Amino acid sequence: SLKEREAWATKIGLILSMAGNAIGLGNFWRFPRLLAANGGGAFMIPYFIALLLLGIPLMWVEWATGRLGGKYGHGTLGPMFYIMARESVKPRKALIFAVIGGMIAFSVTTLLNSYYIHVIGWTAAYSIYSATGAYYGVDTVNFFFDHIKNFQMVMVTWLIPMILLFIAAFRGVSKGIEAFNKVMMPLLYVFAVLLAIRSITIGSPVRPDWSSFAGLNYIWKPDFETLSKNFWVISLAAAGQIFFTLSLGMGIIQNYASYVRKGDDIALSALTTASLNEFAEVILGGSIAIPIAYAYLGPDVVRSGSLGLAFMALPNVFTSMGEVGRFFGTIWFLLLFFAGWTSAIAMYNYLTALLEEDLKINRKIGAVLVFLIYLMLGLPVALDPTLTYFAELDNWVGSYLLVLLGLFDVIVAVWLFKPNNLWKELHEGALIKVPTFFKYVLMTLTPLYIIILLIGTTIDYYNQGIFAQSDPLIVQARIAIIIILILGAIETYLAISRKYREELAKNQV
Ligand code: PHE
Ligand code: NA
Numbered sequence: 001s002l003k004e005r006e007a008w009a010t011k012i013g014l015i016l017s018m019a020g021n022a023i024g025l026g027n028f029w030r031f032p033r034l035l036a037a038n039g040g041g042a043f044m045i046p047y048f049i050a051l052l053l054l055g056i057p058l059m060w061v062e063w064a065t066g067r068l069g070g071k072y073g074h075g076t077l078g079p080m081f082y083i084m085a086r087e088s089v090k091p092r093k094a095l096i097f098a099v100i101g102g103m104i105a106f107s108v109t110t111l112l113n114s115y116y117i118h119v120i121g122w123t124a125a126y127s128i129y130s131a132t133g134a135y136y137g138v139d140t141v142n143f144f145f146d147h148i149k150n151f152q153m154v155m156v157t158w159l160i161p162m163i164l165l166f167i168a169a170f171r172g173v174s175k176g177i178e179a180f181n182k183v184m185m186p187l188l189y190v191f192a193v194l195l196a197i198r199s200i201t202i203g204s205p206v207r208p209d210w211s212s213f214a215g216l217n218y219i220w221k222p223d224f225e226t227l228s229k230n231f232w233v234i235s236l237a238a239a240g241q242i243f244f245t246l247s248l249g250m251g252i253i254q255n256y257a258s259y260v261r262k263g264d265d266i267a268l269s270a271l272t273t274a275s276l277n278e279f280a281e282v283i284l285g286g287s288i289a290i291p292i293a294y295a296y297l298g299p300d301v302v303r304s305g306s307l308g309l310a311f312m313a314l315p316n317v318f319t320s321m322g323e324v325g326r327f328f329g330t331i332w333f334l335l336l337f338f339a340g341w342t343s344a345i346a347m348y349n350y351l352t353a354l355l356e357e358d359l360k361i362n363r364k365i366g367a368v369l370v371f372l373i374y375l376m377l378g379l380p381v382a383l384d385p386t387l388t389y390f391a392e393l394d395n396w397v398g399s400y401l402l403v404l405l406g407l408f409d410v411i412v413a414v415w416l417f418k419p420n421n422l423w424k425e426l427h428e429g430a431l432i433k434v435p436t437f438f439k440y441v442l443m444t445l446t447p448l449y450i451i452i453l454l455i456g457t458t459i460d461y462y463n464q465g466i467f468a469q470s471d472p473l474i475v476q477a478r479i480a481i482i483i484i485l486i487l488g489a490i491e492t493y494l495a496i497s498r499k500y501r502e503e504l505a506k507n508q509v
Helices: 011-022 025-037 041-071 077-085 091-132 140-149 151-171 173-200 212-220 224-229 231-245 252-257 267-304 313-320 324-358 363-382 388-416 419-427 437-443 445-464 472-499 501-506
Strands: none
Touching (some): 011 252, 025 324, 041 077, 041 224, 041 231, 041 419, 041 437, 077 252, 091 140, 140 313, 224 231, 231 388, 363 388, 388 437, 388 472, 472 501
16 A cells, blocks of 8 residues: 555554553453452462463464554454465455454454443543542442433543543554553553552451451462362353453454554563553452452452442442542542553554455544444443443453454464464564464464353353343343444455455455
């Protein structure tokens, strides 16, 4: 093409943006909740195993996929998969794998973000509520439900992240996304460290046997007994969290990696951003919500692992701190806001790139269209304060489709592209040598692990009765998923068959 493809302006900007992509509500909200609900120290064991066998190897695969795609002018997964798959199958067959990949990535980036941005909106609202002391002296559970029933307030605070997302995507990769990340990510770390220090030094303000140290002990003391009693449930939750937290199986790591300059390191960069995410998750994320809730609210509240930890339980803690609690409450919700926003922009940009590169719509117009898409898809979430629609989307999109896409990562980028090609691609310009051990893990253990995870989750959903549910809002969520999957398949098919028309035609026997 005539115009040079966009690229990250600086190395630090790339690293902070990729860290921003991965570090999200998953680190500070989802992780503590799962950790607490799944036995604390029992959860950590399968969590670290999944990090080593699933998370880090797939991170390398996705970075390599993305940078390779970028060389061909692609920032979306469908065309990237096409290029890789045709290494060992005929173009028309490669197209099938590409359509599957593009379809899933499209549905994750549209639907997951459609509710995720709402949660970011709640954090915006709660930053204001904390600063003004709005939840002081009231029942925080009712307060939360009153908030999500307040359609006007929900809409206004939802527009805050939405407009910022639009501005960043409109300005482009280096001037928009990178610039925002360079401000928000350092602030995020400062807030997280302040909160972690406050949490750990809080002592025993309520009862001598409730303390933040008891909370830390709960999460860091390896608990094999609880693990063996609930082996499947805990292991599935831990592996699912690895996918979610590293932003794997979404297409967005590949999209960001597609803006890495040719011949720039990806091997060390991938490892660095995964490490930054894990530091933010297990060290910072683990040292805020759980220890502080343990000290103020006790083990029962912590172990319940309720969704309300961030929005219902912690406000009580801030209230108990008195006036200074307003400060800590505000930085807690701002921390969540920055964490969430810097992830949501990756999904927003995926769709902007899709319009720009697959469908040849100018980036600025594309940024407007994506705004309208999220506005439309987010409306049913705002209109359902029971969060039934939201939860059903999360069951399928936030916990299932991404794992399925992870399987296709391996099938296409490892098996079909061929492990040796992948290794060569990964090491182009690399600042480290990735141990060959991981190549063999990727060929065998990783896909096996993913298949077990998919089967296990299916059985778990069946046992929970998720398949049998028929609430109209649940049906509505399922219809939305199916429509978006179909649209994603059509979009990918059109994009690839247009660009690679000649070689696809030649292949027609
Ligand atoms: N890795 C993100 C997190 O931990 C997941 C995510 C990315 C969610 C992008 C939404 C959008 O929160
Ligand atoms: Na994360």
